[in-house]
Amino acid sequence: MxxxxxxxxxxxxxxxxxxxxxxxxxxxxxxxxxxxxxxxxxxxxxxxxxxxxxxxxxxxxxxxxxxxxxxxxxxxxYPDAPRLFEGDGGRRMARFFETYCLTMLHPPLSVIVAMDMYNVMSESDQAYFRAKREERFGVSLETLAERGDSEREVLTERLVPLRKTLEDQPWICGDKPLFPDYIVFGTLQWCWVVGARDLLDKDDPVQRWFSRCQDLFGAAARDGLAA
Structure with missing residues (x-):
């Protein structure tokens, strides 16, 4: 195991x-x-x-x-198991989506879900997280949370390339999910798990794609569980 x-x-x-x-x-x-x-x-x-x-x-x-x-x-x-990448090009595409998430999506989401993250943590983690986040942003978590609405607008704009892509195909890589899908999914699943479940409209192509990802391997992802 x-x-x-x-x-x-x-x-x-x-x-x-x-x-x-x-x-x-x-x-x-x-x-x-x-x-x-x-x-x-x-x-x-x-x-x-x-x-x-x-x-x-x-x-x-x-x-x-x-x-x-x-x-x-x-x-x-595990080369005989289903592939995560489709050759070197698929690997490089995954690197692009890794960078896209880290530089474009994580910054606004880190503000939007700061208090949500804090609320799901153990007491000892809350103290650590509060100290680190307040040092990083220079304001209290509560003040940081007040910036959430403006950061949601930023997020909406930064999802446009993904939204346009998913209007015409079911998965980021085309007709089946591959590692780039899981990279972006992980970013949005982080927010879902801590309780930020209203980031996207239900008819948004990104939301429909996200729901398909959650259903891929059973329903446990909807509860934030691994199995």
Whole structure:
């Protein structure tokens, strides 16, 4: 059984966008795994203290961090399982979507869901998260949350390329989901899990695509669970 270390909330929900990329990739590759929940204070104890962030995957004797590196490993280690990439071009496309999410979607979402994230965390994680976020933004979490409406407008604009793409095809890569879908899905699933479930109109092509992603491997993703 593979072990995937994940930040989890009080109810056991996985809320890291990067962990969700790996969760979806493992399901796609039809590989069994178990979630090992951690919080901010215990990340440094994962696998003997070799990692500072999640996800971390143990697969037999192999232990890897970084979501993209993990998924590249899964593709190479399990070549007979369904493919995550379609050749080198697919890998490069995935890198583009990784950059798109990190630079265009994560910044507004980090503001929009700041209080939602705080509310699902354990008490010890709340103290850590508040200190780090307030240091980063220079305001209280409560003040940061007041910027949410303006950041929603930014998000809407930054989703336009994705929205236009999904008007004409069911998945980012065409007629079937591949790793670029899971990269973007992880970003929006992070928000869904912590309670921000009204970011998109129900008729938005991105929302319809997101719902299809949630239904790919069973309904557990709708509750923020891995299995």
């Amino acid at each position: 593979r072990t995937l270390y994940s930040l989890c909330g009080k109810a056991g929900e996985s809320y890291s966008p990067h962990v969700w990329k790996v969760i979806m990739a493992l399901h796609h590759k039809q590989l069994d795994f178990a979630i090992e929940p951690v919080d901010f204070s215990t990340i440094k104890g994962i696998e003997g203290g070799a990692f500072n962030s999640v996800p971390v995957l143990r697969d037999g004797d192999r232990v890897l961090g970084d979501s993209f590196d993990i998924c590249e490993y899964l593709e190479e280690a």
